[in-house]
Every structure is written in structure tokens, then in C-alpha cells.
Amino acid sequence: MSPASTAAASAGPSARRQASGPAFALTAGVIGLCLAASAVPSPLYRLYAVRWHLPTSTVTLIYATYCLGVLASLLVFGRVSDTWGRRPVVMTGLSGLLVAMGLFGFASGAAWLFAARAVQGLATGIAISASGAALLELRQGRDPATASLANVVASALGVGAGGLLGAVLLQFAPAPLVTPFVVLAVLVAVLLLGMTTVPETVPRVSRSGLRIATPGVPRQIRAPFVVAGLAITCAWSIIGIYLGLAGTLAPALLHTASPLAAGLAILALGGASAVPPLVARALPPAVQIVWGTLALIGGIASMAWSLSADSAVLFVAASVVIGIGVGFAMFGALRTVGAAAPPDGRARVMAAFYIVAYAAISLPAVAAGFVAQRLGAEATFQIFGAGIVAVSVGTLLPALARHRAQHRAQHRA
Template sequence: MTTDLTLTTADVRRTLSPRVAYALVAGVIGLALFASATPSPLYGAYRELWDLSPVVLTLVYATYAFGVLATLTLAGRVSDQVGRRPVLLVALGALMAATVVFMLADSVGWLFVARAVQGLATGLALAAASAALIDLHPRRDPTGVGLTNGVVSAGGMGLGVLVSAAFIELLPAPRVLPYVALLVLFAVAFSGALLMPEPVVCRSRLRLIPQRPGVPPAARSAFLVAALGVTSSWSIGGLLLSLGPQLADGLFHTTDPLVGGVSVFALAGSAAMAQLVFSRTQPWAGAVAGSVALATGMALIVMAVSSDSSVLYLAGAVVGGAGFGVAFLGALRALSAAIPAEHRGAVMSAFYIVAYAALSLPAILAGVLVTPLGLRPTFEIFGSVIGALALVVAFLAWRTRPGVQPQGYNLRVSDMATWDDVRRIALALPETTEQPSREEVPRWRVKDKLFAWERPLRRADVEALGDAAPDGAILATRVADLGAKEALLADDPDVYFTTPHFNGYPAVLVRLNRIAEAELEELLVEAWLARAPKRLANEYLDASGS
């Protein structure tokens, strides 16, 4: 059962302006990743203090990573249900609690506790804040949202290591003061979240059930590009966060934690700068170019390890970091443009599941193998694997460029959708009726709102399309917004098209003889959700477990 939210005196409160709220949620993303990297320079101190092996330290990190993945899987779409603000408040409160545990830790057991809580809270924060970025952007501009998310993510990760290393080097109480600073920052963010406006207008009851990450059809091709880009980019980040400080100690012949922090910041800083410089690159092109740069950077780092060259190591970190930034930016821009509003939390959760798998799995495996193999052989092996993976990602991303259809695209006649399929799927949706037009053209409505209809081409349409005008049955469906429309048109132009008549209108035209039945069903469900009353849409989503 869902609940309608009506304004009460408790709801009439002073809130931040949308621009300030946008900056706040961007800061939450950066701060969450800043906090996740803060313990990294301290692992050396923990190792000496409690006589910890590299495997134990790797398990501490794995606890954090699996906490993030567990939250994203179990509660990824919770902010779509109950709202962004309450989820951010819970996440920030839990992050403050984890920070206090870090400050008071007197054994490795407390490190596991702190990392577990931090991981669970970070998953909540990233999913809700990333969705809120799209909600709160003044123009709903996917380029701006992707750039903001990419820069604060890379900047937060790099600054977390650098600032923590600087505290250890320059200030007393190195196992406490970095976390004191974090606690203050989280308290400021929590105070801001109390005042932020709630962008989710209609909310439903909380449902915490394990869910398979789902991506609606309008966003699937964009999600593929995003997953490829984030896989290649975050894998190098995970490897350097795990082994980079130890490797820097050997290459620079020093145990100064600030040196290791600077080398990691070289990666993250160049990532942020590259995103600002290449902010207008096409998403698929960013994934390709960024992955090639990543492979080049990893090759330089592997050469640096083999030749004991600190110069090559820094050059590899800068080049690889630039690739990290461009690939990650391309991933976020591709995705931000295509997510329907009611799926933002769920899709961003699926995105961060891929991201954290790429960030954590190489780091965990490398941490386990470093003891039997040694630091440099482990880095050479994993660096080579990640470089090769980046080249594979570049090739796959190249194949997703506009105008290229996947192998096996052509449908068999038995796979093609028909008007009977449209009618059956549409009428199975709640409160849907079929109401032919005056020309006896079938139309399907939910609560008297049109969401799908037959749309034969008119003379003006044929003249505008020219030789590209299709001669088969044409279905028109509503979409969530113009971003979803543009994503469909760009991703599958053999199925979806438009005419000048529909310019600026959130609807697409579909070649019915080119679309598979399964894709048609998902398209009609999305069209129905875009037009159904919020209460009815939420009841449907709750009942279907979406």
C-alpha cells in the first residue's frame, strides 16, 4: 500500500535552494569517497601497531567493499520509494558513527566493524545522492550531472588519500585527527541534508528485499557503455589504492606516507582535470579514448615496476588517471541522459554495483596474492591484466557507437511484435482501456491519459523522412522525458525514430516489425508508468517487486 503525501505544517519548513541542494548532494558523493580512501595511508601504522599481515588488511578493505555491494543490492532503490532526503540522513548518520569507531579503534576487530558500517552507509549515500543530482540539476542536463559526479568522485578519492597522508606526516595523533576532520565534515553535510528539499514527490512504503539489478529498456544501451567505462576506470583505482602506497615506498625509496598519497592523488587529480577538459566528448568516445589511455597508463606503470623508475610511475599515474577520468565521465553522461525518473535510484545502484566490483575485486585478489608472490610480481600481473581489460573495453565500447547494431540483431519473423501483442500487453496493465480514435486507430489510455497508439505516417512525415520513411506498422509511445527519448533514438535507430511533428514532445515512434516482443513489453510498461497517476504507478511497482 502506498501513502499520499500532503502538505502539513511539519512539511512547511525552510529548505535550501535547488542550486545549494545540488552542491550539497555533490559534496556528499565526494565526501563518501573521501572517507572511503582515508584509512588507506593508515594501513602501515595499523600493520605495525597490531602486527597485521597483508591478507588481514585486504580483508578489512573487502569488508568495506562487500558492505557497499550488499547495500546497493538490498536497498538500491530505497530512495525511489521513501525519498532522497531520509536516505541521505540515515547514510550520513551511519558514516558519522563509523568515523567514531575508527577514532576509538584499539584492535583490528574494530577496524572490521568500522569498515563494515562505512561500506553499508556509503552504498546508501552514493545511490541516493547520485539520483538526487539528476533530480536537482536546474536544467536536468545529463552532461552537467555526469561532469559533476565524475569530478567529485575522482577528487574525493584522491583527496582522501592525500589529506590523510598529510595529517599523518604533519600532525600529531595520526590515527585520530583524520577521522576528527571527517566527523566535522559529515556533521556539516548532515545539517545541510536536514534542510534540503525532497525531490521525490510521491513516495511509497519501504521494502527491503534482495533484488536483481534492473535497468529499463530506455537506458540499457547507455548502461552498457557506462558499465564498460566504469569497469576499466575503477579497476586501476582499486589496484593503486590497494598496492600503490607500498609500491611508491619501493620506487621512491622512502616510507613517507605523503609520497604514496601524492602518487595516488596524481591519478585522481589528473582524472578530475581530464573530465573538465573533455566534458563534451561523446559518451561512447569517452569510454573508448579513456580506456586506451588507461591501458597506456598501466603499461607505463608496469614498465616502471620492472625498471624501478619513479618517473615512469608518475607518468603512468597521470596518463592512466586522465583515462580514468574520461572513461568514467563518458559512463556517467551516457547513463544520466537515459534514466527514467522513477528508476533513478535503482539504475544508479546497479551502476555502482559494477563500479565497486571493479574497484574491489582486483584490489582484494592482489592483496591476497602479494604475500606468496611479492609486491612487484603481483603488480606486474594485475597491471597487465587490467591494461588488457581496458583494451577489450575500448573495443566493446567502440561497437556501441551510434549506427552500429549488435551481431544477430535481425529478428526472425516469429520474434516480431504484432498489434495483438501490443493490445495484450497494454490491457494487462492496471486501469488501462482501449479507446479507438475517430479514424478507428487503436489507442491505449491509463486513467484517460494516452500512453500508446497506432500512428500511421502522414504526408508531411513521409516528406520529412524521405527514403528513411518506413512502410510497416508504426506504434507511438510516451516516454518519461526528452532525455529518455534521445537515448532510444541514439541507441537503436533501426527500431525507434521520430518526425518533426514530435519535436520537443516526449514520445517515440516504433517500427513494430523491428522490435522483439520482450522489448515491446518493457517499452509499454515504461510508457504506462510515465502516464499513470503516481499512486497507481507505485502500487504497480510494489506489486511487481520492481
């Protein structure tokens, strides 16, 4: 990470004073809530399909619309917060998320869902890259690893809590296709109000107004970015596949028709993802990526075995192992990118990082949705899981090489 003197130039005094207080928690909360809001509809899709007679292909395309919205947002607006400021960009994203919750709440057909998911995707892309950059700046020079830790924990708990919230409200709440989005809208409004108290971390002299620029990776940090990009590809691609298939796999293996089965399965994976950053933060980032890819390989292989053996216990255990792998890999990837990103281009680099992440979580999941129509959920997981294992194996080599190079450099110093 950049030295403290660089941090002082890139973040104002009030930001540094409040970095350990509510400002940091609120900014991490934005990331968590964005990912929770993205996971809440997953348990609801089956009810949408039944009520409105939607084919599986339409449900898959609705999810794809969200992913395309995020990617488009990151491509077009990913660097805006470098010149306009973090806080106004985050607040713009949260405002868009509030609109999306309204569209979900009033939805009466597939067209409404397409519109809601598109707006949600655009809003999430705007908010999440600016929040990730702000977290780095709020901790710069004091405890930079905490920024990555907060990002991973917020993301993991957001996915897990969002999946469970959707399932619980679907099972027990009145108006199950409306209540989840009312709850989310209230939470978004609270965060939006709270963000008015968060200090701006981009110095005034660097703010030149609203400027559109594409994300990018400076030449000098491409090597660490590739390692981080491979790690986040492994981690988020399995999340996308899991979210897409858990609604079918979990109830079948747990022998229940309750939507709580899928919600609890998502919580198991998401909750486990939050553990590695809390217990293994002292490990070098490259080592965290190595442990993450190894856990992903073992977890995916165990999951495939559980499906063949029809074992609910093994399925839950595999979900936890996969979650641990996701946590390690994502934490190592974020620390690698955070340490390498230049102070005057953090949002640009974070946007590029999240483009890789959202491409990983979306493109395989969309493809899996279509494949599952022909081959079924179990065979689809076996196929796509094998592909993710192959990428994970390929990620081990550059991660190990990076760790050895850094280890040799430290000994020479």
C-alpha cells in the same frame, strides 16, 4: 537524457529552482566525502599492522569488509530512495558514516577496524546511490551532463584528497590513528546539517514509504548499461589496485619511507581524473569511453614499464595518464547511464551501476592483496594490470559500435 517535460514531472519546482545553488554542491559533496573517507585509511594500514601486529591477510580482509558492506547495502537498500525520498536516505547514510568515524577513532584492535569498515561500507552504499540519483534530478532538463560532471569530479577529488589527507595527518598530526577520523567526523556533521536544506527531488505522489527492492536494469536500457558497466569496470578496478599497492610501490620508487609518497601518488591519480570532465564535456559519452580506455591502456603499460625501470618520473607520469583515463571512462559511463535511466527508477539503475563499480574496485584489489604476499607488489601490478588492459581493449569495441550507431541515427534524423 529524458526531455524537460519528464524532468518536470520527476522533480519538484523548488528542486529545479535551487538546482544550481547550494543543494547541487552539497549533494555532490556527499559523494566526494564518502569516497574521501574510504581512501583515508589506506595510508594508515601500515601503522595499524605495526602497532597491532596484523598480518597482511588481515589488512586485506579489513578492506574486503568495507567492499562487501557497500555491495550488500546497494543490493538491499539501493532502490529505497525511489520510494522514501533522496534526502532522508542520504541523511541516513551520512549518519551511518558518522558512526563509522567514531568506531575508527576508538579502535583498539582488528575487531574495531572490521566493525568500522563494515558500517562505513553500509553507509557509503546507502548515501552514494541516492546522491547520484538526486544529482541527475537536480539538473534534469537544464544541463544534464553537469550532473555526471559533478559526480566524476567529486569522486576523483574525494579519492585524491582522502589519500593525501590520511598521509599528511599520519606524518604530522598528533594521534595519527585518531585525528583523521575526527576531521572526517566534523565534515560529515557539517554535510549532515547542510542536507536539511536540500529540497526533496522525488515528488510526494511517488513516495510510498520505506520499501526494500533489489537494484535492476530495465530491458530497454541494457545495451547502454553494458557499455557503461564495462567502462566503469576498467576505471574503478585500476583505482582499487592502485590504492592497494601505492603504499608499497610509491615509497620504493621515490626512495623515501614517508607516507606522503603514497598520499601524493593517490592525489596525482585522483587529481588527473577530475580534468577530463572539465575540458572534454562536449564529446559524446561513447567517445569519452573510447578515449578513457585508450588512456588506461597506455597508462597501465607505462606504469608497468616504470616498475621494471625503477623510474620515479615515469611512475608519476603513468599515474597522471591512468587518472585521465579514469576520468574519461567514468564520465562517459555516468553520462550513458544517466541518459538511459527511467525517471521512476533512477536509484534502482544507479544502485546497479554502483554495484558493478564497487565489485570492480574491490574484488581485484582483495585478490591482489593475497597475491602480493607471495609475488610482491611489482609482479602483482603487472599481472592485474594486464587483466585490466585486456578488459579495456574489450570495452573499445562496443563503445565504438555505440558511437557509430548513434552517429548514423543522428544523420538519418
